[in-house]
Amino acid sequence: MKRIAQFEKVSSERFIKDWSNTFSSDKSDTEDVRRIYEDIKLPKRATSGSAGYDFYSPKAFSLKPGETILIPTGIRVKIEEGWVMKFYPRSGLGFKYRLQLNNTVGIIDSDYYGSDNEGHIFCKLTNDSNEDKTVAIDKGAGFMQGIFVEYGITFDDDVADLRNGGFGSTS
8 A cells, every 4th residue: 555645734824714715604703713623633544445535524514405515624635746636425425315526526636735725625515415305414524535546647748837726726
């Protein structure tokens, strides 16, 4: 097994800013958000045979069919070049509730770590239930999993551009 990455929290300042921008309708003050930040758990695999690293929800939430939530995870990951992290909903949540990532599969590239937003990983989820099921996620419960995948490039690839930004920054 190759060890190719390291999870970290983003800075508390980054998290407070992103949380406040995301949940501006919440009447959370900075101290409430700081407590949320302190409680963030780094992603972990559930078993030695698990491919996916579980990401844990920093707050409790529920989604009725058709509802969406954007979650600032408070996490970033330093990944060796030649690797990417791909994100999926936890399989049980997808199976039971059709919980889906809005971009179907999230991708974190190795150069995202050094972005202006510190490489802060966000997740946008939608309950796509067609059975009228509401999904409820407790604070600290796993809601998404990330899997590291090695990738290759073509022989004639000569890209030299550098990333500086988050979502949609490369085009």
